[in-house]
Amino acid sequence: MARVPRLDLQNVTDPSDERLADYVSLTDVALRSRHEPEKGLYIAESSTVLGRALRAGHRPRSVLLAPRWVPDLERMVAEVWPDETASDEPAVPVYVADEPVLEAITGFHVHRGALAAMHRPALPALADVLAGARRVAVLEDVVDHTNVGAAFRSAAALGVDAVLVTPRCADPLYRRSVRVSMGTVFQVPWTRVDPWPGGVEALRGAGFVTAALALSDEAITLDELVADPPERLALVLGAEGHGLKATTVAACDLVVRIPMAGGVDSLNVAAAAAVAFWATRA
Ligand SMILES: C[S@@+](CC[C@H](N)C(=O)[O-])C[C@H]1O[C@@H](n2cnc3c(N)ncnc32)[C@H](O)[C@@H]1O
Incomplete structure (x- = not known):
């Protein structure tokens, strides 16, 4: 007993x-x-x-x-x-x-x-979080705790192996993030990536293809990415208002767009994350 x-x-x-x-x-x-x-x-x-x-x-x-x-x-x-x-x-x-x-x-x-x-547990080293991961999400400066929590919940549910948050991203262990994530912030390995976007180089060095999710006209579509998926992929998502920094988009290997319909220009970042996680699941 x-x-x-x-x-x-x-x-x-x-x-x-x-x-x-x-x-x-x-x-x-x-x-x-x-x-x-x-x-x-x-x-x-x-x-x-x-x-x-x-x-x-x-x-x-x-x-x-x-x-x-x-x-x-x-x-x-x-x-x-x-x-x-x-x-x-x-x-x-x-x-x-x-x-x-x-x-x-x-x-x-x-x-x-x-x-x-x-x-609070100590944050793991970036190398430890990336070891063995095939799908990684990066949340760049996402400031809304609800969006951070929702992205973690999707990451857990859709097979993303790790989440990286940039230095200015909202805290995944903030009470509201934890609650919205349904506690998956304890389940999905995560850490802060600092410096950023300098950390793109660390991802590349670990064998990841980095894909900036952005609305650029030069972007390939998510369907094109999925047609020939990289073995190790980091999906980089941007802030609610301005999206990814131009320097981040320039640093990444690919720019990927989710085609929009209905006169809508973009998705909420957590919704975009869920779509991209599902489409690129390993
Ligand atoms: C609300 S959007 C930001 C919109 C911002 N005005 C822009 O131009 O990027 C927040 C984040 O969600 C992702 N996102 C939203 N809709 C997307 C789409 N249709 N294609 C690719 N990424 C998208 C991007 O990573 C973006 O930085």
Whole structure:
């Protein structure tokens, strides 16, 4: 029988309780700047997302949830840390609060009643993320967390092996990105590629053909790319407003366009990513 890991359940009724500092009126940006780089935290919201984070090996610093989610947490933790009672790890504080108290603490409606302050894992080296990958997506300066989360979800679902985010791209571990991604930001290997677009050279050196997804008239169509697919392919997607930088387009091996109809000039970046991921699946 699996031994129940050590969770230290503590009831909280006062929203100003000092133990809840990680959750009080904090934006995720504030969390990052307060604790990065060594002690960075991110917030996992909902029991589903927390479960995925735990299965990916991430460790909670603490958990804050409504009473009805406690059995769910105990089951998930027993599943991912069956030998926890034998380890020297300190017990994870689990703060249990009624839903109105939760909202008073955080300042927002807590999706499915559970939040966890998670330790940010160190970002892997670019070479490690690329090793063995055949399909890679690069998100250049995509600033909308919803788009980042949606692109990761598509990457996971459509067989993209890794995602690279440029230095100015929104944080995949921002609360909203994590939630929209359905926790797939924990599943798909990813890292920051810095410098950019200098990193195109690193991709090329690792054997990738780099394809800039852009609306250029000189572009080949996605169908033409798919007709003769490279063994290792990096699909480079641009920001919501201006698209890819001209220097990035110039640095890439190919420029690829998804043909548009209906008088529409472009797709949302996450939609373009899903189309391209599906068409070029290995
Ligand atoms: C909303 S679009 C940006 C549109 C921008 N005005 C432009 O000219 O690129 C965001 C990103 O989605 C991708 N994208 C959207 N529609 C596309 C299409 N029809 N063909 C290729 N890429 C597309 C591109 O990577 C683009 O940078």
